[in-house]
Amino acid sequence: MWNDNAQIVDTYVDHFGSGRGVVREELVDRHILEHLGDELDGRRIVDFGSGAGQQTIRFAERGCHVTLVEPSPLMMDRARARLAELPTEVGDRVTMVCATAQEAAAELPKASFDAVLSHGVLMYLDSPVPLVTIMVEAARPGGLVSVLTKSSEALAARAGFQGDFATALRAFEQAETTRGWLGVDTRGDSVAGLTDCLAGLGAERLAWHGVGVFSDHRDDLDGRSAAELATLVELEYRAGRIDPYRGIARLIHVLARRTA
Template identity: 40%
Template sequence: MVARQTDEQIAARFPVGRRLRVLDVGPGQGTQALRLARAGHEVTGLEPDPRMVEALRLALSAEPAGIQERVRIVEGDGRDTGAHFLPGTFDVVLCHGVLMYVAEPDPLLAGLARVLAPGGVLSLVVRNADALAMRPGLSGDWDTALAAFDSPAYTNRIGVEARADRLEALTATLAGIGAPLQAWYGVRVFTDLAADDQAPPVGAELERLLAAEDRAGRTDPYRAVAALLHLCGVRGGS
């Protein structure tokens, strides 16, 4: 779903067929980085975890040579983009599933905006603090649900302490760093309670699920209670 939304924003901003310069901050095993490289773009993955760097290199090694040539892997922290890249280096910056592990996100976001070219797209996927009580509440975990109303801190499914972000606060931050919000979506409106090891449906059933999630992720009030938010800002607002 995030991939579809990202492609939508890219298509709205850039001519069809243009080879874009993409920075993927925290690419993990490279799902988005490799997908965009296969689409013809030049992708840089900035990853601080040596284990994930190796996983990304392994995944990249299975790709054709032409795709391998379009992907560059840099071992480093997203908070240090100024040490790695010049201002205006990238047309698209992805920061998906990273902010929840950063105690103070504003400096990181300012650095990401700095390396965006004018008109470039900054794509963020964050945990939704305005709906943090939904998952424990629907699961009957009342103590955790009640605590979620008062704090953005939470423990994720693998037991790691993390934090959520509020749409209003991120909207203000994006405006302040010169990449004002242009579009936002909800992610995992209906499917957040699915177990990690639960196999997804296939065929027509999967298509119906994706259609329902896509519609809810664009429609108020459903998108406001999604587990995740996908925010897209544009450098210079152009």
């Protein structure tokens, strides 16, 4: 659908300019920065399934050398348009690879990236293992691995909070799969499952956060002021770090460090 449906691609890209999208980006960015540190100049980052670069291009603006790996030419077009609005030196720090993660992994140097990201991708795959394997192999020893995906343990939350109780009830019978906001069935993963997967590949979990505790189910955030959204980000940040709040978030953000 990403290769030939411009409407879905535009809907996806536009989402990150919405209130919910802004909150998600800010939270994930903050989590990553906590583990990358302040010295970002020259750091090497690769993003598998980068979309339009909505999460990663900001690292190029901070001086990082960024590789966007994205199989959809339509998404790559949106990323180029985004870069065209930024200073030339930012674009010079961005490498764009239009390929699947598997295709790109065969060409990219292994064990060489300071941070390896994949956000909002695992939910579209049958299993997390192939992509997480590629991610860990791409990270240098001590490098950061950042995975954002749908939680398999809170599938009923969004529909329930929105008052769609029948859909929420069905979520308990559907194992790991529910329909996402793009109208596509997507699956979830658990923190424990991802932690075990990462550990088996030589990456130790550093932290995990819930993303969207108070905001994922809302459709009234676009009219909120910048100050209100900033307050929401702070609320989400605090809630997403502690139980029981993070356990009901639709998205989970797992961060790990390659140890082997």
